[in-house]
Every structure is written in structure tokens, then in C-alpha cells.
Amino acid sequence: MKKSFYKALKGLGKMIPLFLVVILFMGLFLAHISEEIMSEIFTGDPLRDTPVGAVIGSISAGNPITSYIVGGELLKKSVSLYAVTAFIVAWVTVGVIQYPAESAILGTRFAIKRNILSFILSILVAIATVTTLGVLQ
Amino acid sequence: MKKNKNEGYVGMRLLGLMVLLYVILYLLKPENTIKAAKASINILAQILPIFPLIILFMWVVNYFIEPKTVSKYVGRGSGTKGWLIAVVTGILSHGPTYIWYPLLKDLRSQGMKNGLIAAFLYARAIKIPLLPLIAYYFGITFVIVLTIYMILASIIEGKVIELIE
Numbered sequence: 001m002k003k004s005f006y007k008a009l010k011g012l013g014k015m016i017p018l019f020l021v022v023i024l025f026m027g028l029f030l031a032h033i034s035e036e037i038m039s040e041i042f043t044g045d046p047l048r049d050t051p052v053g054a055v056i057g058s059i060s061a062g063n064p065i066t067s068y069i070v071g072g073e074l075l076k077k078s079v080s081l082y083a084v085t086a087f088i089v090a091w092v093t094v095g096v097i098q099y100p101a102e103s104a105i106l107g108t109r110f111a112i113k114r115n116i117l118s119f120i121l122s123i124l125v126a127i128a129t130v131t132t133l134g135v136l137q
Numbered sequence: 138m139k140k141n142k143n144e145g146y147v148g149m150r151l152l153g154l155m156v157l158l159y160v161i162l163y164l165l166k167p168e169n170t171i172k173a174a175k176a177s178i179n180i181l182a183q184i185l186p187i188f189p190l191i192i193l194f195m196w197v198v199n200y201f202i203e204p205k206t207v208s209k210y211v212g213r214g215s216g217t218k219g220w221l222i223a224v225v226t227g228i229l230s231h232g233p234t235y236i237w238y239p240l241l242k243d244l245r246s247q248g249m250k251n252g253l254i255a256a257f258l259y260a261r262a263i264k265i266p267l268l269p270l271i272a273y274y275f276g277i278t279f280v281i282v283l284t285i286y287m288i289l290a291s292i293i294e295g296k297v298i299e300l301i302e
Contacts, residue, residue, distance in 0.1 A: 001200055008195035012188070015239050017148030022235050023184075024155045027177030028162070031169050064267060072274040081275075085283065088271075092262035093290075098235045104147045105238040106245075106254070110298075114255050117297055121259075121290045129283045136278060 018101040025097045026061040033060070035070050042079040049083035054122045057090030058115075059097070067091035081133075085126035093118040187232035194240050198247070208248035215250070223253040224291050227260025234261055251302060256295030263287050 038056055042049050057067065071084040094115050095102060103111040163170040198207075211219045230237060241254050263284055272280045 004200035005192075005196045007199050008192050011195060011243065012192055012239050014145040015148065017145065017152040019184075019235060020181075021148065021151045021155050023177050023180050024152075024159065024173075026180055027173040027175075028158075030176040031173035064262075064264060065270060068267070068271055068274050075274075084275075089262070089283075089287070092264075093259055095234060098233075100147075100151055101235045101238060104151075105242050110251060110254075113298060113301060114258065114294070117255075117294050118259065121294060125283070125286045125290050128286050129279070132282050132286075133279060136282070 015101070015105060018104055022098050022101050025100075029061045029097060035066075035073065038070055039074060039077060039079075042074060042077070042083060044078055044080070046080035046082045049080055050086045050123055050126060053079075053083035053085075053087035053126070054090040054094075054119055057087040057122065058094035058119055060091050061097040064088070064092050081130045082126050085129050086122050089125050090119060090122035093122055184233055184236060187236060190231075191236055191240060195243055198240065198243050202247070204247040207244055211244065211250060211253050212248040213250060215253070219250065219253050220256060220292055220295065223256040223295065224260045224288060227257040227291065228263045228265065230257075230261055234258060237261070250295075250299065252295035252299035254295075255298040256291045259291035259294045260288065262291075 038060075041052060041056060060067065067088045071088045074084050074087070075081065096115070099111055099115065102114075159170060159174065162173070209215065210222055215222075237258075241249070241257065245251070245254060268280050268284070271283070275283075
């Protein structure tokens with residue numbers, strides 16, 4: 001029992017430097033990328049803005065609440081709901097900043113495949129969600 | 138899948154590079170770098186309370202759960218039950234995604250499928266406590282439709298990961 005506890009402690013302890021890398025990376029992101037900078041990247045064209053939204057969401061980090069607030073502001077600035085949905089979905093499903101930790105712990109091939117798939121799915125989920133909303137309303 | 142036994146070594150090297158980056162940025166833009174360091178400390182303070190929970194889970198997995206049990210519920214022959222467990226536990230799990238990696242690695246070594254790990258990680262994006270906030274910004278219908286598609290996407294992602302393995 002004691003051995004299993006120490007094994008768990010040791011297993012997590014070995015990964016603390018990787019967690020710190022992700023946290024320090026997130027700190028840099030939060031200090032340098034403001035909501036205004038994110039808003040300025042969108043043009044108002046849904047075809048261009050949807051993949052752009054997915055890219056910005058993918059490289060962003062932090063609490064998902066921030067993505068909803070930024071997403072709400074983007075909608076007010078006439079950015080399409082397709083782009084905003086891709087942005088908020090990619091924010092929580094794609095982890096570019098977490099990639100070093102995911103790759104080292106779960107394997108590089110797994111991390112690459114999972115993040116690419118999540119990126120593609122963020123666009124597909126956005127299209128499906130907004131199209132369904134259009135049909136329902 | 139290649140085994141990664143050197144997380145500690147890789148982590149220390151990356152951490153060294155990150156500290157070096159902070160030192161360089163401090164020399165160039167001290168105010169922003171201090172802001173970044175403070176933001177990092179805030180994030181660390183938020184996730185610290187979750188660590189004992191993760192240690193507890195890892196300990197329980199190591200001590201009480203045998204590989205054949207893991208295989209039965211989330212292994213190769215787990216079927217629909219496995220997908221259901223991965224998606225539901227993903228939705229219910231708390232804290233940042235990266236602190237779940239060690240536990241998932243342990244579960245994988247005991248037989249958990251990669252597809253179910255991917256489904257778990259995707260389903261984590263559905264955060265029940267935050268649903269009212271999304272509804273506030275985007276409407277209740279949006280939340281319901283988005284949640285349904287995200288559950289479907291978590292299973293699709295897991296299935297595709299299995300197919301391309």
C-alpha cells in the first residue's frame with residue numbers, strides 16, 4: 001500500500017517540471033496577448049474567420065471563461081458565430097501550449113494526432129452547431 | 138506506442154529553456170515579464186489543490202485496480218461501456234487537462250485504449266459548471282446543440298485515433 005502511494009507520488013513528481021513549463025508558457029501568453037489583439041485578427045468573413053478562430057483558440061491558453069467573454073465580445077463586433085464557435089471549441093480541445101507535456105507523457109505521435117484531429121473537429125463542430133441552430137430557429 | 142521513460146529529463150531541459158526565456162524577456166521587457174510570472178503563480182495557486190486528488194487517483198489505480206479490471210472497463214474489449222465511461226468521466230473531471238496526463242499514462246500501461254484516452258481528453262472540454270455562463274453569452278439552444286456535438290466529436294476523435302494507430 002505504502003509502495004503504491006510512493007509510486008504515485010514519484011510518478012507525479014517526475015512530471016512537475018513539465019507542468020511548470022506549461023504554466024510559465026501560459027503566463028507569457030496571458031501577459032502578452034490581450035483580448036484586443038485577438039479581436040483585431042478577425043475580418044467579418046465567415047469563410048476566412050472560422051479557421052482563423054480555430055487557430056487562435058488552439059494557441060490560446062487559460063480559463064475557458066476567458067474564451068466565452070472574448071467570444072461574446074467578438075459576436076458584438078459582427079464576427080460570425082461559426083468563427084466564434086470554432087474559437088471557443090478549439091480553446092478547450094486543442095492544446096498547443098500543453099503540447100510539450102502531452103507529448104512527453106502520452107507520446108509524440110498520440111499528441112500530434114489528437115491535436116490535429118481536435119483542430120479539424122473544432123471547425124466541423126462549429127459548422128454543425130451553427131447550421132443546426134439555423135434550422136431550429 | 139513508444140514508451141516515454143524520460144519525462145523528468147525532458148521536463149528539466151524544457152524548464153531550463155523556459156527560465157532562460159524569462160531571463161531574456163526580463164532584460165527586454167521587465168514589466169511584461171513580471172506580469173507573466175505573476176500570472177503563472179496565480180495559475181499554480183489555482184491548480185495546487187487538485188494535486189492531492191490526482192495523487193489519490195494514481196494511488197488507487199496502482200494499488201486497488203488490477204490491469205485486468207482496467208482492460209475490462211476501458212481496454213480492447215470494453216465496447217460501448219468503455220466509451221461511456223471515458224466520455225462521462227471526461228465531462229465530470231476537474232482542473233486543467235495536463236494534470237490528468239500522468240493518470241492516463243498509468244491507465245494506459247494497465248490496458249486503457251488510446252481511443253478512450255482521446256475521447257476522455259475531448260470530453261473534458263464540456264464543463265458542466267460553466268454551461269450557464271455559455272448560455273448567458275450564446276443562448277440555451279446553443280449550449281444544448283454544442284454539447285451534443287461535442288459528445289459526438291469526442292467519440293469520433295477516439296474512433297479515428299484507433300483507426301489510424
